[in-house]
Amino acid sequence: MSAVDRRKQILRAAAQSFTLFGYKATTMDQVAKIANVGKGTIYTFFSNKEELFDEILNTAILEMKRLAESKVDREKTFFENLFSVLDALLEFRGEHELFIKLSQEVRDVGTLKARDGLARLERVILEYLEKEIAYALDHEEIGTCDPQVAAFVMFKLYIALTSDYKHVREPLGKEEIHHYIRLFLADGLANPECRPYQHT
């Protein structure tokens, strides 16, 4: 088997183990066993566990980013693009599961490396949103706002609706999530009937 194949095999095994058991609970012996190589072989391709993890994480983040970018169509509106990206990402099982496992690990054990990984993902998402928001601002598709704050709020709203809410009530479906993102973010709660009212 070629060196390239071996490397891929190790990456596949490691990715599987990280999404199944998290960062802390995957051992290098474990990865070697799944990949059907001796443990030493891993170290001919990756200098340590951290680097192996980082490569998997970076690949996952990059794939999500590319997927998102592939869904954006400059002919469409900001919110149309937002929703098609959201849909695509929600369907995207593979990478998703790694990040869900890492979230669990942070909650339950507080593994530092898992926390870092999620922070990196968050930064990439925020940067991506900021960029899209800035573009939408330029093209006067959305109202005046600081893209950094807007990106942050959008991200938090998304997490609140998809993940936090289910700890309080029945989880929301995809359509409901779309509906509420549109309601809160795009349209606003204030009743158009009552407009214009006094701002401070």
Next chain:
Amino acid sequence: MSAVDRRKQILRAAAQSFTLFGYKATTMDQVAKIANVGKGTIYTFFSNKEELFDEILNTAILEMKRLAESKVDREKTFFENLFSVLDALLEFRGEHELFIKLSQEVRDVGTLKARDGLARLERVILEYLEKEIAYALDHEEIGTCDPQVAAFVMFKLYIALTSDYKHVREPLGKEEIHHYIRLFLADGLANPECRPYQHT
């Protein structure tokens, strides 16, 4: 000294200790010492530590609720009331500090009782918001939405702006928080061109 005074003295001492050291780190000996009573005396008024804590927590929650209710003026709009309640609560040091300490404790040590206490507070806040949102809906002040979801989103948005955001960037000031709650919740991000009024 009367039994009533003694009881109050114990409550005051316990409240002080809970907000200073959290639930786990306040001992009954500690409370007795601060209150200047024998430890046994505490147990003539409260059957155990849990009950003592609950009484303090319930009082704090009730006070916050009453404060909020006192700020609501049915002549004013939903959002006007929302902002005056928010301002009042942000100024409300006393109870605030207990809840901040409990939040820390949940983060750092994960004390179950502290988590429960904060969950109770959250429930009361959500119920209160749901009630106000339902009222606003009835009076056609806000657009159609599920009060439970809307309350949840408003709460999360508030936490995101006041507490979460400062872990990513410079914390937002009171006016900025108002501004963004108005922008995201009330008015919506979608292009002002399509709206009959100007954004800030």
Next chain:
DNA sequence: AATTGACCGAAATGGAAAATCAGTCATAAC
């Protein structure tokens, strides 16, 4: 009758012994 603090057992803490794991390297396989 009310108050107290020494006392009790359960639970938390700390630290030492045992186990586990990331990473190395001498040997084996080719």
Next chain:
DNA sequence: GTTATGACTGATTTTCCATTTCGGTCAATT
């Protein structure tokens, strides 16, 4: 000669268990 391997090593983690701490009681005291 080159690459792959797994037994080995020291650092870290986990697992005990001895000791301490703390919530709660109650016999003695006021």
